[in-house]
Amino acid sequence: MAQAPMTASGESPMLLALRHVGKVFSNGVTALSDVDLTIREGDFLSLLGPSGCGKSTALRLIAGLSTPTSGVLDWRGSIDRANIGFVFQEPTLLPWANVFDNVWLPLRLKGISRAKAAPAVTEMLARVHLTGFENAVPRELSGGMKMRVSIARAMVTKPRILLMDEPFAALDEITRFKLNNDLLELWQDERFTVVFVTHSVFESVFLSNRVVVMAARPGRVHAELAIDAAYPRDEVFRTSPDYAALCRQASDILVNAINTSAGPHHDGH
Amino acid sequence: MTAIEQTVLTLDPEEAGRVRQERLERIGRWVLPLAIMILAIWLWDRVCVWNEIPKYILPRPGVVLQTLYDDAGLLFSSLLVTLRITFLSLVLAVIGGVGLAVLFAQSKWVEMSFFPFAIVLQVTPIVAIFPLINIYVNNQTVKLLLCAWIVAFFPILSNTTLGLNSVDRNLRDMFKLNGATRWQQLRYLRLPAAMPYFLGGLKIAGGLSLIGAVVAEFVAGAQGQSSGLASRIIEAGYRLNAPRLFAALILISLTGILIFLVLSLVSHLVLRRWHESALKQER
16 A cells, blocks of 8 residues: 655645755665655654664754765755754763753853853753752663653754654653653644654654654655644543554554565664 | 661561672671681791791791881882882873873874884883883983883773773764864763773773882892882892891782772772762662
């Protein structure tokens, strides 16, 4: 079943367009091929796909950590790296620094003193429910709390776009649900743009207003699914028939994408 | 586990056994080596008595202790001389080792070009190099320092280089994303990340700088130009003064142990909050 790309309702201005973007690594692997994708201001867009479909590569291209072999990234207006927040698969915290200093880091690198940064850091920690943990070091925190610190650090510079690379993949389900809820709450309050890489159908449908399904070998956009369910989404939505139907729809598209992916192996990124 | 918990908990036999085992191990860690040491000293004393060994061949432990007390002035002033060389060379080894490692970290090319020379310096026995140093350097202290430095700086250089290069790739990307300068990356990321490696190197270098200092004094002392502990040993050897020889030897050993303990403590204090090596094992 080939799904025609759909557009989400409620058009907002474009933030970034990937036009015919391709990436070929020096070992000959084509990570991405002819990717066309428009990201609009305020989108919560999930990139969903099997391993090896190039979703992490796409994220690194958007972040500017890597440059495309072909095609262009067309930003609306000027965007520099200060406007981009990035949350990695692991919390990626400085193990020797406490929670406050970890969140302060992006501001510190911009030359903002501890005292000047304190209000922003404190506010961000409150937003991720970590008030009171300022002096804890990462090893004293649970996996979920570390991820909260990581999100606070990415958000402390008030980026226009937040890129998340399977941030909750290593967490247990209860923690993941909680972080999903808190992330949505944060996004609704601030209305920044999110590009969220995941291989979980359920997570992508719960969070996003747009799910872009990718296929592998070579990595490409397979189809797009608009998730029109209203926000705020909560536990009621998670157990609703609508959600189940959307998950089934996304799952069907994903299965289709996997079947069209060349080669029998689905390992590695 | 606190005392309060223990009174409330009723432990099953397996857990009780484990607690007992832990307590025994904790005591054993100190008592066993001490007991063996005392036994060995006692045996040493007995061997001397049973075989009527003269004290210029093997002095009894009591005699060594008496010498340590009687010759304290002489021995400790010599110890101070040796310690001065040891610490100065350790400080120089830290400055040189870390400085070179930071230089190497700036560029793979620099590291590739110069690291082999550091290895050459390390693998050539210092005793073989010393005669050359003796020709080129006049100042006695500088001579000894150079010797001890050559022996001590390599573990710091090699460990710190390894540490500076073992930064998590995502963290490096994160710094890049936030537009960190080279200096910021070094200051806030690479140097702290290298700290456990550096401290590991420092522990080795501490012992080596003492060895370097003593060996240098030995070579220099053979020419009657040194007043450190090594020269006391040579002197005592010439005079068949075995008790003083033993006393000096014990002083050097104790100094080495002390240096190791102090550096271990420093390492523990610096790393105790975050690094795996300094954390207590939890079950």
